[in-house]
Amino acid sequence: xxxxxxxxxxxxxxxxxxxxxxxxxxxxxxxxxxxxxxxxxxxxxxxxxxxxxxxxxxxxxxxxxxxxxxxxxxxxxx
Amino acid sequence: xxxxxxxxxxxxxxxxxxxxxxxxxxxxxxxxxxxxxxxxxxxxxxxxxxxxxxxxxxxxxxxxxxxxxxxxxxxxxxxxxxxxxxxxxxxxxxxxxxxxxxxxxxxxxxxxxxxxxxxxxxxxxxxxxxxxxxxxxxxxxxxxxxxxxxxxxxxxxxxxxxxxxxxxxxxxxxxxxxxxxxxxxxxxxxxxxxxxxxxxxxxxxxx
Numbered sequence: 001x002x003x004x005x006x007x008x009x010x011x012x013x014x015x016x017x018x019x020x021x022x023x024x025x026x027x028x029x030x031x032x033x034x035x036x037x038x039x040x041x042x043x044x045x046x047x048x049x050x051x052x053x054x055x056x057x058x059x060x061x062x063x064x065x066x067x068x069x070x071x072x073x074x075x076x077x078x
Numbered sequence: 079x080x081x082x083x084x085x086x087x088x089x090x091x092x093x094x095x096x097x098x099x100x101x102x103x104x105x106x107x108x109x110x111x112x113x114x115x116x117x118x119x120x121x122x123x124x125x126x127x128x129x130x131x132x133x134x135x136x137x138x139x140x141x142x143x144x145x146x147x148x149x150x151x152x153x154x155x156x157x158x159x160x161x162x163x164x165x166x167x168x169x170x171x172x173x174x175x176x177x178x179x180x181x182x183x184x185x186x187x188x189x190x191x192x193x194x195x196x197x198x199x200x201x202x203x204x205x206x207x208x209x210x211x212x213x214x215x216x217x218x219x220x221x222x223x224x225x226x227x228x229x230x231x232x233x234x235x236x237x238x239x240x241x242x243x244x245x246x247x248x249x250x251x252x253x254x255x256x257x258x259x260x261x262x263x264x265x266x267x268x269x270x271x272x273x274x275x276x277x278x279x280x281x282x283x284x285x
Contacts (some may be wrong), residue, residue, distance in 0.1 A: 015224045018226075022153065022226075053156070
């Protein structure tokens with residue numbers, strides 16, 4: 001996945017549960033099916049939460065990486 | 079290969095002898111389905127709302143209880159779970175509008191709202207309230223750790239389609255009118271509605 005394919009970025013750094021999920025869900029509403037969203041978060045709980053949320057909603061979690069205490073997720077909208 | 083396929087698209091209309099007589103003479107007009115108009119006439123299906131349902135009975139108006147209520151409600155909505163919150167008894171007070179300080183008609187109702195200030199920004203804690211010291215410290219910790227406030231969560235939940243249903247009985251008893259409550263709340267209802275939505279839901283909580 002290249003960066004230029006990402007339709008929207010959600011900066012949830014500094015936000016605690018459940019705001020990274022809530023902000024991502026809100027951002028996704030306006031996007032077409034298949035669009036890619038990149039989420040940056042600092043909440044360690046978001047690793048498990050984004051996996052669970054993707055299973056619950058049917059959105060596809062393409063990437064879940066950690067870099068210097070920043071969690072990065074790439075999700076494809078259902 | 080001349081298999082006759084039954085005509086499925088013919089509209090089923092109630093029998094009208096006059097129309098049938100005219101139809102016999104003039105021939106039935108071809109029904110042309112306009113795809114745009116047809117789509118417009120279909121009931122709108124909420125794409126974001128799934129089939130799973132969560133019901134929360136929000137009984138408590140305390141900070142440490144309304145917080146999980148709103149966190150779960152907003153997360154449910156974000157996860158495509160249809161969420162309804164039945165707002166009853168003390169739980170009603172945080173849903174009073176910002177500008178409304180004293181609610182009620184008689185002295186007892188007014189005294190009650192004076193003692194327990196309504197509104198989402200004026201929540202007490204179920205323990206360690208210490209005349210407001212507890213909520214103040216929790217507020218400081220909340221900002222330090224980037225936790226969303228009940229107000230932010232309530233706005234997010236309302237925006238994402240969480241349905242808040244006020245309890246009519248509690249409204250009557252506290253003297254809280256429909257216009258005292260925040261915009262976007264559902265129609266007031268009673269225990270039978272609560273039972274109906276709770277038994278239909280996949281999960282229901284009493285907080």
